[in-house]
Amino acid sequence: MKQYKTKAKQRASNKKWRASNKDKCKEQKLKKRYGLTLTAHDKMYKNQKGLCGMCHKHLEYDGACVDHCHTTGKIRSLVHDFCNRLEGIMNQCTDEHIASIMAYTKKHKSLI
DSSP: OOOOSSHHHHHHHHHHHHHHOHHHHHHHHHHHHHSOOHHHHHHHHHHTTTBOTTTOSBOOGGGOEEEEOTTTOOEEEEEOHHHHHHHHHHTTSOHHHHHHHHHHHHHHGGGO
């Protein structure tokens, strides 16, 4: 293993390696977090026809987040980061809370 004189040089070397090995990095991340191979990820993207699993709008390949159940770990689909975060927030809300937010937004939409 290569020895570095400073941590800064080591970080710079790691950054350079990651930039030139994006597929390897992505596959490592997918495997570690979700047990998913890059091939399986690509197949999911193709099966979804490049659309977000939640809003069904175009999904950039590089921007696809893996939506999964935090309890079971089961993978649901590929989604936008925004949709994934919104779904996480909505899971913490009651139906009444969501309805109140929707009513508030509708009421004040004309002010925008």
